[in-house]
Amino acid sequence: MSSEFSREIRSEVTKDGKIKISIAKVPIIFPKQDEVLVKVEASPINPSDLGRLITFGADLNNINILGSGNETVTKIKLFSKFFNSLKNRVGKSLNVGNEGAGIIVESGKDSRHLIGKIVGLAGGGMYSEYKCVKAQSCLIMNDGTSSIEAASSFVNPLTALGFIETMKLENHKAIIHTAAASNLGKMLVRLCKEESIPLINIVRTFEQVEILKKLGADFVYNMNDSLFMDDLISAIKQTGSTLAFDATGGGNEGKLVGKILTAMEISANINSKEYLMYGSEVFKKIYIYGVLDRSPIILKNSFGFNWGIGGWLLMPMIKKFGSEIFENMRERVAREIKTTFRSEYKKVISFEEMLQPEIIRNFSRQSTGNKYLLDPSM
């Protein structure tokens, strides 16, 4: 190793109500017995990274940038109403980046055979040039897989697989998915096709309908279409869907979750001749797993009493599935990272580019086909 230092992205809330993003130079931690040192070559900027990187209270019309190269410092004003909720972060310089991939360049004595392997990593602080981690936590990729291909091998692939495990665990037979033109949504389309699981995709533009149809999706509906509810009810009837995963956090001004439950209920009652005072006995479940829309969730109960809404978070769910299922999931992701679990990126950027106001505004939109990939070695 020629260098003893590693650069990494830091995010700090300042006393004067700003988010300061900078590039820190820190000593490299060299691997002990069961550890490896990974030179990180690719790390995605996912929606789940934004809370730590820029917080949910950043005023993106109020960004200032100073310096250049490794001395670049970007400050974003916080909306004052969010400042109180961030007071425990004031003055703390946090590393960022949930997942990434790179090449093992050094190891402790247990894992010398891994030197030169491309691996996927998760666990935080991935917007970093070098990362020292337990060898066991690395997802070893097959020869011929690049770091760019392996960069998103945890968060979205395991979540897509986790939806299917949840469906099996809770005895449902089909899935409804919102914000379905996301990277995760596309993985789910490919996965459900492979597994012959009926999947109803909900998107918000006609372009997104076309994107998913081209991928082979059978059921794709635009929530802004006037026929949306009729189409959704009919698709639920055909597939028997009683389980949905919602990334919008309500979506559609907070009304999407309620609409899906209503469509499930109407579909369950479609052939009933009885008056059901308390609604159908079919259990309907929606998991909210993202907050793309921060509107309050509005539920106008037209779906009886046999339903549930819960949150869905990857790591607690993995614990629930158990280590054997988790290991199988990891192995499948490594095997199919170029096909089922491939991700798409708008652009590969450097640390300095990541701090540019226009790029920050761009990745914060979380829009279709707009994901950036950081290459810390650039």
Ligand SMILES: NC(=O)c1ccc[n+]([C@@H]2O[C@H](COP(=O)([O-])OP(=O)(O)OC[C@H]3O[C@@H](n4cnc5c(N)ncnc54)[C@H](OP(=O)(O)O)[C@@H]3O)[C@@H](O)[C@H]2O)c1
């Ligand atoms: N809970 C968990 O454990 C977990 C794990 C993994 C991922 N996630 C969540 O999964 C979601 C997808 O992640 P990703 O990396 O696949 O995203 P991505 O590729 O960046 O795509 C984001 C998608 O969301 C859509 N979108 C954004 N705002 C929306 C809104 N208000 N209403 C409806 N659609 C909206 C975008 O469509 P437009 O172009 O129309 O904006 C785009 O298709 C994120 O919310 C992420 O936080 C959660």
